[in-house]
Amino acid sequence: MERIIITGALGQIGTELTLKLREKYGEENVLPTDIKEPEGEALKGKPFEVLDVRDQERMKALVSEFKPDTMMHMASLLSATAEKNPQFAWEINMGGLVNALETAREFGLKFFTPSSIGAFGPSTPKENTPQVTIQRPTTMYGVNKVAGELLCDYYHEKFGVDTRGVRFPGLISxxxxxxxxxxxxxxxxxxxxxxxxxxxxxxxxxxxxxxMYMDDAIDAIIKLMEADPGQLKDRNAFNVSAxxxxxxxxxxxxxxxxxxxxxxxxxxxxxxxxxxxxxxAIDSTEAKRQWGFDPxxxxxxxxxxxxxxxxxx
Structure with missing residues (x-):
């Protein structure tokens, strides 16, 4: 990674991810975006662009101008919020993801988006949950996340997009x-x-x-994105938990x-x-084995x- 564009940069993960990436790769090489301007001091007054992830033309224009090699697609409605308005959640979580993946395909970008333990459901084994197991979620958020995992796999296998992702647990910050x-x-x-x-x-x-504590989550994203693709047997649904x-x-x-x-x-x-x-409790063995996840x-x-x-x- 050398130049990175981030969607949903004002969200739960996005703010701290932006700060860590700027510290590591330089402020000029990280462009955060979100649907509104930042209000907090951490990102206010720094390079930032307003982007509704449902607007694919705007997304492509920003990528064309900024010329990143990596996109981190963090824009999403979370579980309880998504249940209050499932149609809107589908628009943001799935429509936004399709737009981001198409942009990554067109511009040849490395791509990260997080999944969640919400991708599991009542019939999933409860203890030491394997990475590959039955997934029948009963929430719109969970349905979005399962579909997103499969869609990212599809874009990797069909179009060669370097897609990567983890299933995050609850994140504490x-x-x-x-x-x-x-x-x-x-x-x-x-x-x-x-x-x-x-x-x-x-x-x-x-x-x-x-x-998982947020510092471990941010470190996991960066470590996975910096991993040699030859190490990765899996791509978009690594179990991670602390x-x-x-x-x-x-x-x-x-x-x-x-x-x-x-x-x-x-x-x-x-x-x-x-x-x-x-x-x-989920099993994070594959993340540890394939790319050194270590909370x-x-x-x-x-x-x-x-x-x-x-x-x-």
Whole structure:
């Protein structure tokens, strides 16, 4: 990678991805785009372009002008948000992906887009979930992600596009607050622990889900994109995860730093239903074997960093 264009650069992953890529490849070689102008200081006043991913002509014009060799397509509606407006989710998640893949094909770009554990469904094995297994999701977000994995494989096999992707678990970050995902409790709980000393979880206490600290997620994207294609037996659906946790586990870790922290529950049936359709713990063996995936943060280390960073804000 030398020059990179990013869609959805103001989203959950996009902001931190942009900053890390600019640090690594130079500000002039990374062009973030999103549907609106940035408001936060991190990206405000720096090179940036407004792009609705449904506008393929605008997308192609930006690529033609910027001349990247890589596209990172991060624009997406997350799980709970997508359930509120499934037709709009299809337009963004699938229409935007098709436009991005066509642009990558036409301009010969290396291509990354993330999938999710949402691509799994109730009939998927719950424990040590294999990378290749049954996928019958029951949400629009999950349907989008399965279709996206297959579409990226198709563009690689049919047109030779160098497509790559991972299935992300819940991602935890102190930089950007949650944006409509089922795993958002695991971010909100840290902010509320410091703001109010208590948190009401919309996910039930015994519900285990895979999670990863955002720094590990960003490192995984870069490591996969820099991997020699000869190493990759697979392409667009690598399982990656750092920990399988539930709300009680997070609360107990927080209490090591905030002893009086209180956790209670008001379970949201929609998000709880989505969570119960996902695996409890996935197997990341192939990502480790094929391109050296190696997360650095466990729950203990992540909790220390999250609380310290939010305090400093």
């Amino acid at each position: 102190h930089v950007k607050e949650p944006g409509g995902g089922t795993t958002d409790y695991a971010v909100e709980i840290y902010f509320e622990a410091l703001r109010n000393g208590r948190y009401t979880s919309f996910i039930d206490k015994s519900t285990n889900m895979d999670m 920990m399988s946790i539930n709300p009680e586990m997070v609360a107990n870790e927080i209490r090591k730093h905030i002893p009086d922290f209180e956790l209670d529950y008001d379970v949201d049936p929609v998000r709880q239903g989505i969570a119960e359709s996902w695996p409890n 650095r943060y466990d729950l203990e280390k992540m909790t220390e960093v999250m609380l310290e960073a939010i305090r400093n804000k």
